[in-house]
Amino acid sequence: MEPNVRAVPETDPRQLRWVAAASGVGTTVEWYDYFIFSTAAALIFGSQFFSSLSPASGTLAAFATLGVGFLARPLGGVLWGHWGDRIGRKRMLIASLMLMGVATVGVGLLPTYGQIGVWAPILLVLLRLLQGLSAGGEWGGAALMAVEHAPPDKRGMYGSASQIGVPAGLILAQGMFFLMSNVVTTAQFAAWGWRIPFLFSIVLVGVGLFVRLKVEESPVFRALRDEQARSQVPVVDVFRERGRELLLASTSFIANTAIGYVFLAYLLSYGTSVLKLSRNLLLIVIIVGSVSWLISIVASAMWSDRVGRKPVYLIGSVLMVVWAVPFFVLFDTKRPIWLLVAVIVLTVGLGLTFGPQSALFAGMFEPRYRYSGASISYAVGAVVGGGFAPLIATALYSATGTSLSVSLYMVVVGLISLAAVVAIREPRTSV
Incomplete structure (x- = not known):
């Protein structure tokens, strides 16, 4: 039997601000770490770790390495989801942040193919797998901590704290590469400059841990624990009882993550190698698009508190479909103004689906297996x-x-x- 979460005392405003900060700062650090890998895959990994291949093949190999991390995310979702439902949201959030930090700093210290041969790409893949394990469980915990602490009429708004970490992390990642591209020479960037964004991660992880350690455990999980209502095998229970919701939630996220990675990873490679645009111009365009993404996440999450999660998610899903062709038509003009228009409209679509997602996914699963359900849905949608x-x-x-x-x-x-969004029913469970 589920705990009566409406009877759980509301989090005091000061602690609620710390919860929002912990979700936002923590996911920003996580996604900064994840996105510097994506950016480096587009810019430098081909020559550093796949130098035995042609430039085109090296880029493909680098992007394949990027994809390997996604393969580990469902496993991370299962592991973090199970223990998040068993021992608590907070502990797993701290563990995910530390794992991501270790893996990212490891990439920054990794010798190149020219130094250790085939071990370089092998170790790169292993570190990427660790990043994927961390990312697989990070989002679910951060989203639930924010939503489960929030008052009923502001769950969309507070849930967006975990969502803004994606564009905020991207802004930091692109900003670091922009900085390094302009303070060192091309030769220095290739030799060692690309490593600095990875090594800087240790500072951000320290900040994230400081904030997360100050946050109290979710009141919903505390109620589960006190009433001894925790599931013994939450992953099994969620598949047995909420298989339809798992399928729809996972499928609804496919477009957001696919189109999002076209924007944040492929576009940089396409713009420099095919359109011959300057790297600085493209980094600026992507940063502007990330700001647009962040703003639209917060605005759409607050809107979802008034009109419901599904209508906002639906509008964003339609926009991403209808804008796909105009996006590249405008981008191929190579004119800065149209580059900006292309990415701003695209990221508004991304934001409209991303903003209400935390509250939507949280409401689709009962508390005793909510971490598992939300994490697995997010991770499967991301990998597919x-x-x-x-x-x-x-x-x-x-x-x-x-x-x-x-x-x-x-x-x-x-x-x-x-199609999946259309089939989703507005969540019936109280958070």
Whole structure:
């Protein structure tokens, strides 16, 4: 029997602010670590770790390494979800942050192919797998901590704290690479400059841990523990009792993560290698798009508190489908103003689906297996949609010679997720 979460005392305002900060800062650090890998895969990993291949093949190999991390995310979702439902949200959030920090600093210290040969790409893949394990459980815990602490009429708004970590982490990652690209020479960047963003992660992890250690455990989990209502095998229970919700939640997230990784990982490679645009210009465009993404996340989450999660999610899903073709048409003009228009509209669509997601997913699963349900849904949607999106986009353009093929790929994944969103029922469970 579920605990009566409405009877759980509301979190005091001061602690609620710490909870929002812990979710936002922690996920920002996590996604900064994750995105510097994505950026480096587009810019430098091909020459550093796959130098025995041609430049084009090296880029494909680097993007494949990026995808490997996604393969570990469902396993991370299962592991973190199980223990998050068994021993608490807070402990798993601290563990995920530490694991991500260790893996990211490890990449920054990793010798290149020229130094240790084939061990370089092997170790790169192993470190990426650790990043994937961490990311698989990070989002679910951060989202639930924010939503389960929040008052009923502000769960969308507070749930967005975990969501803004994605564009905020991207802004930090792109900003660091922009800084390094402009303070060192091209040769210095290739030799050691690319490592600095990875090593800087240790500072951010320290900040994230400081904030998370000050946060109290979720009141919903405390109620589960006090009433001895925790599931013994939450992963089994959620598959048995909420299989439909798992399928729909996972599928609804495919387009967001696929199109998101086309924006944040493929676009940089496409713009520099195909359109011959400057790296600085593209980094600025991506940073502007990330700011637009962040703002639209917060705005759409607050909107969802008034009109419901599904309507907002649905509007964003439609926008991503209809904008897929105009996006590349505008981008291929190579004119800065149209580059900005292309990414701003696209990221508004991403934000409209991402903003209400924490509260939507939390409400789809009962508290005793909520961490497992939310984490597995998020991780599976991420691996199916985003895991190999940059690789697929690169391969499609190489095979067809036109960005229209990438647009059609975006339309297909968009329609798949749109169908799932239509089928989702507004959550009936109280958080």
